[in-house]
Amino acid sequence: MSTPLTLPIIPISPYLPSRKKEYSDTDRAEVARNLHRACRDIGFFYLKVDGYLTDSERKGVLDLGREFFLESTEEEKAKIGLDKSDGVRGYQKLKQNITMGKADHHEGLDFCADTPYPPRERRDDAGQLKPLGGENQWPERPVAFRAQMEDWIEKMKALGMAVMEAMADGLGMNAAEWEELRSMVEDSFWVTRVIGAEGVSCGAHKDYGCLTLLHADDTPKALQVFLRPTPVPGQPLVDNEQGVWIDADPIPGCFVVNVGEMWEIWTNGLYKSTLHRVVHRSPTYRVSLPFFFEPVFNAEIKPLEAAKRKIAQEGWLLDKHGTDYSQVRYGDFLLGEVSGNFSKPAEST
Numbered sequence: 001m002s003t004p005l006t007l008p009i010i011p012i013s014p015y016l017p018s019r020k021k022e023y024s025d026t027d028r029a030e031v032a033r034n035l036h037r038a039c040r041d042i043g044f045f046y047l048k049v050d051g052y053l054t055d056s057e058r059k060g061v062l063d064l065g066r067e068f069f070l071e072s073t074e075e076e077k078a079k080i081g082l083d084k085s086d087g088v089r090g091y092q093k094l095k096q097n098i099t100m101g102k103a104d105h106h107e108g109l110d111f112c113a114d115t116p117y118p119p120r121e122r123r124d125d126a127g128q129l130k131p132l133g134g135e136n137q138w139p140e141r142p143v144a145f146r147a148q149m150e151d152w153i154e155k156m157k158a159l160g161m162a163v164m165e166a167m168a169d170g171l172g173m174n175a176a177e178w179e180e181l182r183s184m185v186e187d188s189f190w191v192t193r194v195i196g197a198e199g200v201s202c203g204a205h206k207d208y209g210c211l212t213l214l215h216a217d218d219t220p221k222a223l224q225v226f227l228r229p230t231p232v233p234g235q236p237l238v239d240n241e242q243g244v245w246i247d248a249d250p251i252p253g254c255f256v257v258n259v260g261e262m263w264e265i266w267t268n269g270l271y272k273s274t275l276h277r278v279v280h281r282s283p284t285y286r287v288s289l290p291f292f293f294e295p296v297f298n299a300e301i302k303p304l305e306a307a308k309r310k311i312a313q314e315g316w317l318l319d320k321h322g323t324d325y326s327q328v329r330y331g332d333f334l335l336g337e338v339s340g341n342f343s344k345p346a347e348s349t
């Protein structure tokens with residue numbers, strides 16, 4: 001089977017609560033089947049969201065980011081720097097974010113779900129806020145930033161749930177299995193990021209969480225995905241090092257979605273967290289908004305029975321065949337990731 005050089009497009013409307021009635025179970029089965037194939041063979045796909053968001057919502061959030069990055073003063077940016085909260089929430093300047101040990105050429109603004117710690121446990125023995133122990137830092141300008149972004153976050157959480165339900169069907173989960181999975185993501189420990197860049201931006205990396213829902217402006221030739229040769233059942237997987245970088249250019253009405261390492265564990269490696277990078281070379285300023293739809297902080301992530309059944313049914317020989325992926329608590333995994341993510345600039349303490 002030859003490798004497709006573009007990502008598949010998957011419509012999610014049949015799974016959106018507001019649209020479900022317009023579609024049949026057969027429509028949903030087709031979405032679930034295509035989604036399963038995309039997650040298994042590529043780990044990335046375009047999610048067609050049709051009328052789920054208005055054009056002004058889609059444009060509005062990107063404009064907020066652009067305006068903040070391009071029109072705020074250095075002081076305004078520094079006022080909400082990572083060092084003013086818990087080291088994870090707030091503004092990161094150029095080269096402050098580290099990917100695979102290298103500084104990224106983009107500035108960013110990160111927000112995440114409320115702290116998972118009760119009030120007495122938010123600071124360490126020295127009185128410093130622990131990572132994730134603080135509060136989000138919202139820019140004062142543009143004034144609509146917080147309200148508009150909070151609406152966006154609610155919509156992204158609901159969209160993430162619809163994709164999760166379709167993925168559960170794609171794996172052939174029964175009702176009880178889906179309930180268990182749903183309880184692990186329903187109160188998602190989401191993270192959202194606004195990125196602005198005018199040069200080569202984000203180094204090659206895999207996302208560590210559950211699902212990344214990426215909304216970006218229309219700059220082409222920026223995001224690239226590492227496409228592995230299509231796996232064949234019953235044959236050992238081709239070495240992960242082999243593959244080609246393809247452009248994942250924006251398509252109007254679609255998000256670019258990928259599965260993170262939590263899905264890799266849930267599926268014992270059937271769904272892979274795939275390498276991607278941003279090599280934006282055009283002189284225009286690019287704004288992108290990845291939304292990381294994550295499990296709840298305390299979720300214990302371990303291989304799902306439904307995934308094991310699917311592996312057996314389809315006859316896969318996976319890298320670790322015979323050995324299950326190790327169980328992780330999502331929150332521990334996240335803390336490990338965020339602690340390696342940011343460089344400490346000399347002026348921050």
Ligand SMILES: O=C(O)CCC(=O)C(=O)O
Binds near residue numbers: 290
């Ligand atoms: O800006 C992009 O297109 C992707 C950013 C990304 O991969 C990330 O923040 O994890």
Ligand SMILES: [Fe+2]
Binds near residue numbers: 206
């Ligand atoms: Fe990423």
